[in-house]
Amino acid sequence: MSTLRSRLLLGVSLGWLVLVAALLAYSHLSGGALAQRENLTHLEYEAQLIAKQLERSIHVRQQALARLRPSLVLNDSELFTQLQRQEGLLALFDRLMVFDAQGEPVAAWPPFEHGGPNIATRDYFKHVRGFRRPHVSEPYVGGETGIQQVMVIEPLLDDEGRFLGILGGNASLHDGASFLNLRSQRIGEDGHVVLATAQGQIISHPDPSYLMQAVPAADRLPLLDRALYGWEGSGTGEQLDGKPGLMAFRQVWSANWVVGVFLPVSQAQAPIQRYATQLRWVGLATVALMLPLLWWLLGLGLAPLHRLERQIERVGRGDARRLKLHTTMRELHQVAEAFNRLEDQRRDALASREAREAFLQAVLASSPVGMFLADMKGRINYVNPALEAISGFNVAASRTSEWVRRVHPDDRPAFIEQWRSTLEEGADHHLQYRFQRDEEQLWLEAQVSRVELGDTALGFVGMIQDITERHERETRQLWEAEHDPLTGCLNRRGFENRLEEACTLQRRVSDQILSLIMMDLDHFKPVNDTAGHAAGDELLRRIGRLLQEAVRQQDAVARLGGDEFAVLLPACPIERASDIAERIRQGIEALEFQTDGHVFRVTASIGVSSMDEEDRDGGPLVKRADRASYRAKHKGRNRVVVQAGLSEVVEAGRD
Numbered sequence: 001m002s003t004l005r006s007r008l009l010l011g012v013s014l015g016w017l018v019l020v021a022a023l024l025a026y027s028h029l030s031g032g033a034l035a036q037r038e039n040l041t042h043l044e045y046e047a048q049l050i051a052k053q054l055e056r057s058i059h060v061r062q063q064a065l066a067r068l069r070p071s072l073v074l075n076d077s078e079l080f081t082q083l084q085r086q087e088g089l090l091a092l093f094d095r096l097m098v099f100d101a102q103g104e105p106v107a108a109w110p111p112f113e114h115g116g117p118n119i120a121t122r123d124y125f126k127h128v129r130g131f132r133r134p135h136v137s138e139p140y141v142g143g144e145t146g147i148q149q150v151m152v153i154e155p156l157l158d159d160e161g162r163f164l165g166i167l168g169g170n171a172s173l174h175d176g177a178s179f180l181n182l183r184s185q186r187i188g189e190d191g192h193v194v195l196a197t198a199q200g201q202i203i204s205h206p207d208p209s210y211l212m213q214a215v216p217a218a219d220r221l222p223l224l225d226r227a228l229y230g231w232e233g234s235g236t237g238e239q240l241d242g243k244p245g246l247m248a249f250r251q252v253w254s255a256n257w258v259v260g261v262f263l264p265v266s267q268a269q270a271p272i273q274r275y276a277t278q279l280r281w282v283g284l285a286t287v288a289l290m291l292p293l294l295w296w297l298l299g300l301g302l303a304p305l306h307r308l309e310r311q312i313e314r315v316g317r318g319d320a321r322r323l324k325l326h327t328t329m330r331e332l333h334q335v336a337e338a339f340n341r342l343e344d345q346r347r348d349a350l351a352s353r354e355a356r357e358a359f360l361q362a363v364l365a366s367s368p369v370g371m372f373l374a375d376m377k378g379r380i381n382y383v384n385p386a387l388e389a390i391s392g393f394n395v396a397a398s399r400t401s402e403w404v405r406r407v408h409p410d411d412r413p414a415f416i417e418q419w420r421s422t423l424e425e426g427a428d429h430h431l432q433y434r435f436q437r438d439e440e441q442l443w444l445e446a447q448v449s450r451v452e453l454g455d456t457a458l459g460f461v462g463m464i465q466d467i468t469e470r471h472e473r474e475t476r477q478l479w480e481a482e483h484d485p486l487t488g489c490l491n492r493r494g495f496e497n498r499l500e501e502a503c504t505l506q507r508r509v510s511d512q513i514l515s516l517i518m519m520d521l522d523h524f525k526p527v528n529d530t531a532g533h534a535a536g537d538e539l540l541r542r543i544g545r546l547l548q549e550a551v552r553q554q555d556a557v558a559r560l561g562g563d564e565f566a567v568l569l570p571a572c573p574i575e576r577a578s579d580i581a582e583r584i585r586q587g588i589e590a591l592e593f594q595t596d597g598h599v600f601r602v603t604a605s606i607g608v609s610s611m612d613e614e615d616r617d618g619g620p621l622v623k624r625a626d627r628a629s630y631r632a633k634h635k636g637r638n639r640v641v642v643q644a645g646l647s648e649v650v651e652a653g654r655d
Contacts, residue, residue, distance in 0.1 A: 018286075032272045036246065039268045040234040043187070043248035047234075047261040050182065050193060051250035058152065058254050061092050062134050065154040065167055072098065072156065074106050074165060083109035093169030094149070098156075099125070100165040117143030128155050129163050136255035139173060139201050139212050148173040148212050150203065173203060173211050191263040194240065198228050198256045210240060223247060227258045239264065304332055315343060370464040372396075376457055378423050390444070390466050392437040408434035408441070419448075426450040426457065432467065443471040484559040486537055487544030495558035495566055499618040502556075502570045506611050514570055514611040515577035516618075517584070518625040521563035522603040522637040527593070535595045539602070542591065550584050566625075574610040574642060581606045581640045589638060603638035605629055 068086060072079065083096045090096065090109070097108040103120025105112060119125045124137035137151040149170045156164040182193040182204040195204035200215045218225035220242075223235050227249035234248035244265040249258055304327050314320045322343065323336040370387030372395065374380050383396045395403065407415050411433035422429040429448035434441055448462035482494030490498065499516075506514045521543065528536040540563070547557045547567060556568040567584075569577050585604050593600045607628025611621050628643040635641070 032269055035268060035272055036236070039246050039263060040248060043191075043246060043261045043263055044234050044250075046187060046193075047248040047250040047259050050185065050261070051252050051259045054195075054252045054257065054259065055254055058136060058252070061152045061169060062154065062254075064089050064092060065152060065169060066134070069154050069156060069167055072167060074098065074100055074156070079107040080109060080111065083107055089169060093152070094172050095170045097151075097168045097170070098165060099168070101129070101163050106165065112144050114144055119143075124151060124153060125166065128153050128166050132157060132161070132163055136257075138197055138199055139203055141212070142170070174208065187261060187263050188267050190267050191261070194260040194262060195252075196224075196228070196258050196260065198230075198258060200228055203257065205240070216240065223249065224258075224260060227251075227260065236265070304329055308332060308336070312339070370466075372462050372464070374460040374462070376423075376459055378419070378460070381459075387464055390437070390442070390464060391435075406436045408436070410434075422448055422450070422460065429462070432471070442466055443468045484544075487541050487559050489544045489548070489565070490556055490558035492558070492560050495556065495560060495568065496618075498556040498558075498568055499622070502568060503611070503615075503618045503621075505570065512571040513573050514568075514621070515572045515574050515608065516610070516621050516625045517567040517569065517577060517581045517606060517608050518560075518622070518629045519565050519567075519581075519584070519604045519606040520629055520633060521565075521588075522605055522633070523600075524563040524602050527600050527602070531595045531598055531600070535593075535600075538595070539593050539600070542593065543588065543602075546587050546591065547584060550580060550587060574608065577608050577610065578640065578642045581608045581642075585638065585640055605633035605637050606640045607632055608640060608642040 068089065072082070076082070079098060083098070086096060086109075095108060095110055097116070098106040099119055100106050103118045103122070103125050105116030105118075108116055122137075122140070124135060124140075128135050132155045134155070135153045137153065139148060139150050141148055149172045151168045151170050153166050153168045155166055158164055182195055185193045187193070192206045193204065194202065194210075196202045196215055202210045202213050202215060205211060215221065215224055215228070220238055221240070223231075223233075223237050224247075230251060232250050234246070236244065236246055239245040239247070239262050246263045246265060246268055248261050251258060307327075308323070311320065311323050315323065322340045327333070367384060368386055370390045371384045372380055372387055373382040378400060380396055380400065387395060391403070391406075393402070404412065404416065415431060415433050418427075418429045418431050421427045428450075429446060432443060432445045435444045436442075443466075445465045445467045446462060447464075448460055450460055451458045482490060482497065484491045502514050506512060524536070524539070527539055540559070543565065544557065544559060547565060551557060551567055551569065554570060555572075558566045558568070560566055567580070569580065572580075585606055588602060588604045591602070593602075607625045607630070609621055609624035609628055611618075615621055624643050628641040631643075632639045632641040
């Protein structure tokens with residue numbers, strides 16, 4: 001016992017003995033499952049015996065009625081006497097009855113006190129009259145006797161198969177001698193037999209209050225519900241009284257009945273419970289005897305380990321740098337040496353990590369780009385000074401919702417969706433959005449990536465830059481690239497882009513008509529020649545403002561060059577476009593321009609056209625509108641020419 005291995009071996013051996021005892025106990029307890037299977041097999045056997053017994057009883061009664069049937073004559077005055085002499089049948093039934101084809105009683109023994117009921121409306125009478133075959137009725141209450149009973153029926157037919165009536169024998173559900181009474185058949189102390197019809201009415205039960213009652217709903221007794229549809233088998237579930245039980249079902253096909261044999265679970269498991277109780281006391285006694293011995297042995301075996309534990313705690317607190325053991329156990333010396341090696345490596349790694357963290361902190365603090373670190377749940381745990389300066393508030397000490405609140409409402413849904421995708425799926429987050437810093441609105445560019453070590457995700461690192469100046473510069477450059485600096489209208493490039501977008505929309509939404517107005521100014525050259533280019537530029541600016549005021553916000557006004565202008569009218573029929581063109585023509589005609597004592601008037605030659613179904617792009621539309629403008633100038637200027645396909649409408653003004 002000089003090594004830790006031998007001492008642990010002793011403890012494991014004792015533990016193994018306890019484990020074997022537990023396994024033995026479990027094997028005994030698992031006998032419950034075997035007992036359940038055996039009980040279910042026995043219940044299936046009992047249910048099969050009872051079902052066969054009922055089949056034979058019904059068959060005997062049907063044969064007896066069939067033998068009597070040929071000798072019966074409905075109008076025979078000796079019919080009562082004939083029924084009275086059927087001692088064999090009267091031993092099988094409580095009463096023999098004969099009814100005619102209209103359901104009226106003809107004869108019965110024992111006789112009815114009040115002549116007997118008419119059964120023409122009874123389901124069993126309708127069934128036999130319709131199918132003309134032997135039948136066993138559903139349980140019913142006798143119309144004259146008030147007794148709960150069933151009837152075994154034989155149809156009465158003439159030689160040509162015409163229905164004459166029925167011959168029936170009643171069997172009471174309460175009669176202890178009836179073949180339907182299965183109350184006396186017990187399975188053990190509390191097991192019992194239930195007989196029900198396929199329609200769900202109980203014929204026999206140990207508790208008479210259940211007779212003629214409907215079986216409970218399928219969610220309570222699913223196996224019985226399946227049996228009512230013809231299933232045969234066994235299983236576990238609730239009994240009619242709500243207690244858990246084992247049950248088996250068999251069909252009585254000749255009567256369309258179901259036999260159910262029930263055994264309470266408590267009765268089935270009683271022997272196992274008694275055995276388990278005895279085994280439990282034996283196990284407790286064994287453990288009680290072993291605990292003191294096992295406690296003493298483990299105390300002896302683990303004493304050196306406790307000393308090792310105390311030394312490890314001292315190293316952890318920093319009171320010692322290495323383990324020093326005084327023991328003869330080779331294994332503990334090996335553990336101490338391994339621990340000392342790991343402690344040296346840990347100290348070296350800690351020093352190296354602290355150095356790297358110091359460098360990283362310096363890099364992050366000196367970076368002009370805003371940077372942050374977040375955990376896997378998106379909680380910010382580090383923010384560098386640059387990000388504090390960009391945001392204008394203490395990001396690390398605030399909730400994430402504070403940052404989201406400062407994002408522009410129009411950009412907020414995209415920001416939230418990308419951030420959620422980054423947290424849930426690890427997708428890179430790259431987004432430009434507007435951000436409110438106090439009273440100032442900034443444009444920020446954010447890039448967030450997940451940090452992974454092998455297959456383990458550690459968190460997220462993000463960089464945020466203030467791109468307000470760059471965004472404004474790009475926006476201004478984009479505007480200048482598409483607009484005429486003199487008039488503020490679109491230039492030719494901007495016009496072509498809007499035309500392409502409008503044509504694309506036209507192809508998608510075919511019921512919206514795209515129209516185009518193109519115009520040249522008349523008599524503009526004298527303005528430049530007489531008053532100079534500055535005056536001409538001012539006149540062009542006025543013309544640009546006039547055009548923009550004459551159209552809708554979604555329309556596009558462009559100066560294509562010199563004194564040539566165009567107006568793009570999406571979702572505008574050509575008739576409406578023609579009215580707009582005429583209003584523009586009148587506005588230009590009424591425009592009076594004065595400079596240096598000179599008064600100038602200009603007019604416009606205007607062409608109007610609309611998108612045709614055969615146009616694949618805006619080229620044909622521009623050509624038609626330009627051709628119409630040329631025709632307006634050719635026909636005398638100061639007029640509107642509308643060209644849609646091959647048709648042309650000319651509206652002339654004064655030259």
